[in-house]
Amino acid sequence: MFDNLSEKFDSAFKHLRGKGKISESNIDDTLKEVKTALLEADVNFKVVKNFVNAVKETALGEKVIAGVNPGEQFVKIMHDELTTLMGDENNDLNINRPGVSPIIVVGLNGQGKTTFSGKLAxxxxxxxxxxxxxxxxxTFRPAAKDQxxxxxxNIGVDYFDSDLKMAPKDIALAAMADAEIRGKNIVIIDTxxxxxxxxxxxxxxKEVCDVMAKFNPEVLMxxxxMTGQEAVNVAKTFHAQIELTGIxxxxxxxxxxxxxxLSIxxxxxxxxxxxxxxxxxxxxELFHPDRMAKRILDMGDVVSLVEKAEDVIDEKQAENMMKNLEKGKFTVDDFMQQMGMISKLGSMSSILKMIPGMGGMLRQVGDLSPAEDEMKRMKIIISSMTKQERNDYKLVKARRLERIARGSGTTNHQVTDFLKKFSQMEKMMGGMMQMMKGGAPGMPGLPGGKQKKKGKSKGPWGNKYFK
Ligand SMILES: Nc1nc2c(ncn2[C@@H]2O[C@H](COP(=O)(O)OP(=O)(O)OP(=O)(O)O)[C@@H](O)[C@H]2O)c(=O)[nH]1
Ligand SMILES: [Mg+2]
Incomplete structure (x- = not known):
């Protein structure tokens, strides 16, 4: 998502580094690159022109703020203009009212209507x-009903058993009546x-929208x-003929x-x-223009990350883990559960991109697959350990070690390596719990904790991927 644009913007902003303030002469190169980047991203040319003018005007009119360098100031201006361009705040769907609220899903062939209808439900x-x-x-493609x-x-949502011999407008009306009887709040119509x-x-x-008008429907296209400006043109035509309420x-x-x-x-x-x-x-995902602007500008999107985490983190599991930790216990099973929760959040690169400043770093690192492979390997090693061993990893020596390596298709060295890392993690967790209880020595490398030699502190993964 927006990968190319983020990279190009980042290089455009480099022109402002080391400059005392934003001026007509030093902003030109940056603006030129911003413009090229947007055009290459297939943004509508009129939109690009307006956007670049707006950014220029704001940037030149901006007062110099003490302590904020021109680069940072420019990123902030870009953030605000991108947010405005994409539509300010996300306004909720018009579905919070008594009775049945219909949502009509429209669009050209293969765009993802049926998939979206399911996701939205x-x-x-x-x-x-x-x-x-x-x-x-x-009623055009009969297999669509089965789909x-x-x-x-699969998602456990009720459906209406439409009669495909009827016209779509009549199906819509029949479904509304059925929903009323069944006490439903929302009807999603896949056209x-x-x-x-x-x-x-x-x-x-148009017929469907006309008969449904009295129910004040959402019409989502x-x-x-990936179709870029083509999508924009289609939306324009649809909107002219059947008023759309959202895209x-x-x-x-x-x-x-x-x-x-960026254009639609x-x-x-x-x-x-x-x-x-x-x-x-x-x-x-709900579309939030300001959050999207932050992602484009590599400013991260912590709010979405936290929301995602709230969705996937199992409170019971987390509570059990906390109880174990309070007792000073962190087992291989706890670690496995943590890894499970993290992988539910998405791929490592998609999670890291949501953390401010990580986007740029990710581009330098390039490939994160070694780290992902390591995580997979750890999971396989753990699944070859017995319950007893997972509870007390120190039992794993000699014969047990060989058995685990054989069972997981890894080498003795890889198993030992995992155990070493796990023992570091265990120490860190112990330190963290002591710190939370207000006691020393704390976690190495963190303020408040006992500091080890500077720069020597390594996270559980080691720092090799984040140098
Ligand atoms: N990668 C990806 N694929 C998607 C997404 N949404 C839909 N698809 C895929 O796009 C293809 C078409 O999706 P449908 O939901 O059947 O599209 P449709 O608009 O209902 O198509 P018609 O009913 O034939 O007009 C399917 O293979 C989907 O799995 C998405 O967000 N990402
Ligand atoms: Mg479909």
Missing amino acids: LFLRNKKEKDVLLVPAD LITLAK AGRLHIDEQLMAEL VADA VLSKMDSDARGGAA KHVTGVPIRFVSVGEKMKDL
């Missing part, structure tokens, strides 16, 4: 505690797509982010450029509501 049930009914209304029903069953915008499709969708950008996980995300609101006036970031049902 799961999201609304889990986050907003809504009772959702999924409605297949794609949606399979999704509904058909076509390869290109055609009259038949637009007429069909799903667009494949969903799908396949953001595969889009390294970001042109659609400005060109169409319709806000982006969600981004779809993978094929799994949980891969859906």
Whole structure:
């Protein structure tokens, strides 16, 4: 997501390093590079022009703030302008009212409508505690009904058994009546797509929107982010014919450029509501322009990271772990659970990108797969250990060590290496608990703790990937 743009922006900002203040002459090179970067990201050229002018105007009008260097000041201006460009704050869907609220999902063929309908149902049930009914209304491609029903069953959400011989508008009305009887809060209607915008499709969708108008529906258009300006043009046409209330950008996980995300609101006036970031049902994020701007500028996105963590962290497990730690115990099983929680957050690089300043560092490191491989290896080694050994890793010597190596397809050296790292972690955890109780000696390398030799402190992974 936005990888190319982040890299180019970073290099554009280098021109301002070491400068006393922002001036007309020294900002020119930076602005030129920002402009090229945006055009290469497939951002609409008018949007680019307006954006660069706005940034320039603000930057030159900005007062010099003591202690803030021009580079930092410029990043802040870029952040604010990008946020404005993408649409200020995310406004909630219009679904918090009595009765049944319909959401109509539209878009061209293969953009991710059916997938999004499933994701949205799961999201609304889990986050907003809504009772959702999924409605297949794609009469154009009959297999689409089964596709949606399979999704509904997988996520445990109810569906409407549409009669595909009926017109989509009649399916929509029948589903509303059914939802009323079943006491549902929300109806999500998955409509058909076509390869290109055609009259038949637009007429069909217009009919659906017209009969549903009295229920004040959300009309969300799903667009494949990878199609860039094409997505923007399609959104414009759709919006002109059936008023859209929001846009969903799908396949953001595969889009390294970001042109659609940066232009679509400005060109169409319709806000982006969600981004779809993978094929799994949980891969859906609310679109927050300010957070997205931070990600583009490598400022991290701690808020989203914490929200994600809240979703995946099992409170019971965490509580048990804390109890163990309070007793001064940190076992291999606890570690395995921690690794499990972390991997649920996503790949290592996607987690690190959400931490401020890590984006740039990641680019220097390049490939994180050695670290990911190491994590996988640790998991395999642990799964070859007996319960007793996981409870007391010090038992692992000689014959046991050989058995674990054989069982996990690793070498004795790799098992020993893991045990060494684990023993470091155990010490660190012990130190941390003492520190939390207010006692010395604390964790090496952290303020408040007993300091070891400077620069020698190594995290559990060692520092080799983060030099
Ligand atoms: N990588 C990735 N793939 C996605 C995402 N959303 C959907 N897909 C994939 O895109 C393909 C098409 O998705 P569908 O949901 O069937 O698209 P649709 O718009 O309903 O297609 P039609 O019903 O044929 O018009 C599927 O293979 C999905 O798995 C996403 O966010 N990321
Ligand atoms: Mg579909």
